Amino acid sequence: MLALNPDSRFELEEDILLQALPELDHYYAFNTKDGDNFKLNHTAHWALAAIGSGVNYSELLQGFSNKFDLDGKAAEQDLKEVLQYAIENKIMKEVKP
Amino acid sequence: MKKVISYPKFGDEFYFQWHLTERCNLKCRHCYQGKDTVSELPLMDLLVIIDKMEEALTKWGKQGTLSFTGGEPFLRRDDLHALMDRLDSSECLAYYDILSNGSFITEREVKSLSSHPCLRRVQVSLEGASAERNDEIRGRGSFEGTIQAIRNLMAEHIDVSVMMTITRKNQDQVYPMIDLLKHEGVRTIALERLIPEGRGAELSALILSPEELHALCNHIYQIAVNNGSVRILMHRPLFGLVAPDDPTVGALCSAGNNALTIMPDGTVFPCRRLPIPIGNVITDGFYKIWYGSDVLWQLRNPKKLNEKCRKCDLLLKCRGCRAMAYFSSGDFLGEDPQCWH
Numbered sequence: 089m090l091a092l093n094p095d096s097r098f099e100l101e102e103d104i105l106l107q108a109l110p111e112l113d114h115y116y117a118f119n120t121k122d123g124d125n126f127k128l129n130h131t132a133h134w135a136l137a138a139i140g141s142g143v144n145y146s147e148l149l150q151g152f153s154n155k156f157d158l159d160g161k162a163a164e165q166d167l168k169e170v171l172q173y174a175i176e177n178k179i180m181k182e183v184k185p
Numbered sequence: 186m187k188k189v190i191s192y193p194k195f196g197d198e199f200y201f202q203w204h205l206t207e208r209c210n211l212k213c214r215h216c217y218q219g220k221d222t223v224s225e226l227p228l229m230d231l232l233v234i235i236d237k238m239e240e241a242l243t244k245w246g247k248q249g250t251l252s253f254t255g256g257e258p259f260l261r262r263d264d265l266h267a268l269m270d271r272l273d274s275s276e277c278l279a280y281y282d283i284l285s286n287g288s289f290i291t292e293r294e295v296k297s298l299s300s301h302p303c304l305r306r307v308q309v310s311l312e313g314a315s316a317e318r319n320d321e322i323r324g325r326g327s328f329e330g331t332i333q334a335i336r337n338l339m340a341e342h343i344d345v346s347v348m349m350t351i352t353r354k355n356q357d358q359v360y361p362m363i364d365l366l367k368h369e370g371v372r373t374i375a376l377e378r379l380i381p382e383g384r385g386a387e388l389s390a391l392i393l394s395p396e397e398l399h400a401l402c403n404h405i406y407q408i409a410v411n412n413g414s415v416r417i418l419m420h421r422p423l424f425g426l427v428a429p430d431d432p433t434v435g436a437l438c439s440a441g442n443n444a445l446t447i448m449p450d451g452t453v454f455p456c457r458r459l460p461i462p463i464g465n466v467i468t469d470g471f472y473k474i475w476y477g478s479d480v481l482w483q484l485r486n487p488k489k490l491n492e493k494c495r496k497c498d499l500l501l502k503c504r505g506c507r508a509m510a511y512f513s514s515g516d517f518l519g520e521d522p523q524c525w526h
Contacts, residue, residue, distance in 0.1 A: 109482070111488035112486065120473040
């Protein structure tokens with residue numbers, strides 16, 4: 089299980105590219121090196137884009153909660169699932185301090 | 186023994202149009218090529234491209250189809266055959282075609298071609314049903330040469346199709362052309378619109394108006410419905426407007442959706458008629474291009490289209506020709522100026 093603390097930091101894996109057609113509600117992550125491709129939902133795409141901008145877990149959780157109007161517990165649960173999925177599929181990795 | 190060609194199921198196909206050279210022995214007046222030609226990759230690099238195609242097709246779960254063309258692809262005859270040899274053993278490719286002007290398709294050549302089990306069809310071009318009408322566009326002697334190529338191919342039981350580019354100059358030739366093809370035993374004809382690019386830009390005055398194209402498409406559709414032996418390929422943007430409920434007519438443009446064009450130097454375009462470079466397959470690879478090109482992402486998004494297309498009741502059936510929009514207005518998401526709907 090993913091262990092998270094407020095200072096945890098993540099980054100997208102080197103060859104990962106995020107794309108979106110928001111008007112059609114289509115969101116994706118692509119690996120431009122090995123060709124892997126992932127269809128995402130809006131929340132997962134938003135979280136991964138925020139991770140790409142360099143925020144820590146605490147900032148990410150706060151932003152996620154605000155953006156999707158979720159209470160703290162629901163936001164934490166949803167975000168954990170997104171991060172778990174993204175790490176398992178090598179879309180992102182945790183950055184060790 | 187001839188391998189039976191399999192056809193990809195709907196939605197499973199990914200098409201590559203591969204220009205091996207821009208050199209050509211003809212100088213057709215309507216050609217999309219301009220004056221300049223690009224350099225050519227050596228065979229070793231072309232074989233690397235096939236490796237990359239196979240990797241991408243496997244990853245995407247698609248069956249590949251491919252057309253070799255040019256310029257005139259037989260000007261790289263040895264490389265062409267080497268590539269066909271390689272593709273004949275490919276698990277990822279359903280079949281390939283050759284698009285040629287026919288000049289080099291001799292009796293001896295068709296014997297070589299017939300040994301390639303994955304060669305589905307050879308497409309040659311005619312612009313009129315007589316030497317006089319054809320050669321004023323394609324050059325003196327080309328009609329006789331193309332007819333001979335057709336006969337040589339038919340004698341070896343290689344499937345042939347004919348491409349005809351429709352303009353004001355030859356729109357009266359559709360029916361005579363069908364008669365000619367019936368007589369020659371050709372079973373397929375593809376009709377394409379003239380795009381004002383390359384040398385063809387000088388023929389802009391010959392592009393049909395929307396009203397003229399509408400009348401012609403109706404006429405062609407009636408011929409297609411009532412015609413027995415020659416199949417008219419009408420899977421093109423705008424054609425679907427004449428019979429919106431007929432699934433055999435019209436098509437969404439494949440650019441950005443399930444096709445790429447590869448140029449002789451490895452440059453990749455969304456479509457040969459939409460020559461906006463989106464990467465190089467040797468240096469970038471297919472994944473970076475397919476996933477990363479902003480041009481492709483715009484083409485994939487119907488909401489980015491011009492207002493007329495975006496609000497059209499036939500948006501799911503037709504989005505116009507993006508190349509025609511590009512060369513008419515400079516905006517590849519703009520209106521197709523020949524649309525009559």
